Amino acid sequence: MQAEPPWMQGERAARALRHELGLGIAPVDIWEVLRRRDVYVALHDFGEAGGDGLYLWRGSEAGGVPLIVVNSAKRPSRQRFTAAHELGHHELHRFEAADVLIADEEVGATDGDEREVAANAFAAYLMVPTEDLRESVRAFGGSPSPVGLVGLMRRYGLSYQALAYRLRNTDLITQKTLDRLLADGEGQIDRLMRSQGFAEDAIFPAPVGVPELLSLGAMTLFKQHVITETRLAELLGMTVERALTTVRDAGMDRSEEPDYDAEAVRELLE
Amino acid sequence: MEEATGVLVGRRIREERERLGKKLEDLAGAIGVSGSYLSRMERGERGLDSLVLRRIAAELKVSMDRFFVPTSYESVHARSGEGSVAAMQQMIEWGRRVQDDLDFVLREGRGHAG
Numbered sequence: 001m002q003a004e005p006p007w008m009q010g011e012r013a014a015r016a017l018r019h020e021l022g023l024g025i026a027p028v029d030i031w032e033v034l035r036r037r038d039v040y041v042a043l044h045d046f047g048e049a050g051g052d053g054l055y056l057w058r059g060s061e062a063g064g065v066p067l068i069v070v071n072s073a074k075r076p077s078r079q080r081f082t083a084a085h086e087l088g089h090h091e092l093h094r095f096e097a098a099d100v101l102i103a104d105e106e107v108g109a110t111d112g113d114e115r116e117v118a119a120n121a122f123a124a125y126l127m128v129p130t131e132d133l134r135e136s137v138r139a140f141g142g143s144p145s146p147v148g149l150v151g152l153m154r155r156y157g158l159s160y161q162a163l164a165y166r167l168r169n170t171d172l173i174t175q176k177t178l179d180r181l182l183a184d185g186e187g188q189i190d191r192l193m194r195s196q197g198f199a200e201d202a203i204f205p206a207p208v209g210v211p212e213l214l215s216l217g218a219m220t221l222f223k224q225h226v227i228t229e230t231r232l233a234e235l236l237g238m239t240v241e242r243a244l245t246t247v248r249d250a251g252m253d254r255s256e257e258p259d260y261d262a263e264a265v266r267e268l269l270e
Numbered sequence: 271m272e273e274a275t276g277v278l279v280g281r282r283i284r285e286e287r288e289r290l291g292k293k294l295e296d297l298a299g300a301i302g303v304s305g306s307y308l309s310r311m312e313r314g315e316r317g318l319d320s321l322v323l324r325r326i327a328a329e330l331k332v333s334m335d336r337f338f339v340p341t342s343y344e345s346v347h348a349r350s351g352e353g354s355v356a357a358m359q360q361m362i363e364w365g366r367r368v369q370d371d372l373d374f375v376l377r378e379g380r381g382h383a384g
Contacts, residue, residue: 040368040372042365042368044364046353046357046360046361046364047357049352049353049354049357050352050353050357050360050361051348051349051350051351051352051353051357051358051361052349052350052351052353053348053349053361054346054347054348054349054358054361054362054365055345055346055347055348056345056346056362056365056366056369057345057346058339058369058373065369065372065373065376067365067368067369067372069361069364069365069368071353071361074351082349085349086347086349089345089347093345093347094345115347119347210368210371211368211372213372213375213376214368214371214372214375217375217376217378217379218371218375220379221375221378221379226378227378234371235371235374235375
């Protein structure tokens with residue numbers, strides 16, 4: 001029996017996840033999916049020339065801390081696809097004791113490292129289920145124009161190019177139509193988006209900064225006098241002054257000093 | 271309890287050292303202890319010294335917390351796009367720090383629940 005090709009593995013995992021979360025075939029907010037999947041997300045500006053993102057897993061049999069890092073300097077649509085791609089690694093590859101893998105791939109690429117192909121197929125199906133895309137294309141009378149494709153950007157939250165390749169990879173358009181869409185869209189996408197009145201970052205807005213659990217947890221530990229203000233600032237990734245303001249704004253400041261040395265008591269108890 | 275912690279920390283130091291492909295003698299030299307001292311520490315046969323631990327953490331460029339977390343494996347999948355290898359390494363280091371911080375908050379949070 002022939003082994004399942006990697007793209008099929010990716011698509012199957014995406015179908016399974018959609019089923020498990022009761023998502024049907026509707027477009028999804030990837031950030032919401034990650035939250036429901038208990039995968040932590042951290043966005044950080046690594047510059048436009050930086051990488052797209054990465055998936056880190058560290059754990060034991062008892063569980064682990066999955067983290068997806070996304071470069072917030074990239075376009076929002078690209079950030080979303082990267083997040084979905086990295087979730088693919090979480091669903092498919094987290095139990096593989098891999099060394100550090102750095103993959104360099106193009107949008108729409110379907111060859112190369114098998115794990116990358118699988119993660120791309122996972123992301124493509126999760127973000128744009130074939131069944132839903134087929135319905136969308138039918139609504140265009142079978143041949144989408146650049147204007148129609150921009151409409152799909154709004155529906156799925158992905159880039160023009162990613163959607164054009166997705167249409168081709170699902171055999172919903174011919175290679176000739178793909179080439180035409182890419183050529184006709186050249187330099188026109190931003191204008192078409194404006195004329196349809198939407199901005200990429202307004203749909204499915206991304207979470208900000210470090211995972212919420214980290215900031216809330218750090219503030220709670222500070223309030224309980226477990227960590228110092230310096231450590232708090234370090235965990236929140238900001239200056240001490242700003243960290244103290246953040247804590248105050250969140251209503252998590254230390255209302256009163258403890259009348260005993262909490263650290264000494266803890267050590268005694270241990 | 272003390273012995274189990276020592277064994278865990280020792281194993282974690284060895285894992286982090288090997289992850290970077292550093293020889294035991296080189297790490298020992300860099301932190302100013304003998305090879306046999308570090309070797310016994312990695313086997314959990316020596317008491318833990320916070321100063322030595324701090325130096326090891328600095329040398330291996332990891333947070334000290336990391337030595338107290340049982341890690342059987344780690345995987346990193348990076349999507350570089352236009353990013354250079356150096357840029358990706360920087361991103362990975364940043365991610366590892368966030369992960370260390372998450373580990374810390376989760377562990378301390380459990381210890382101080384309620």
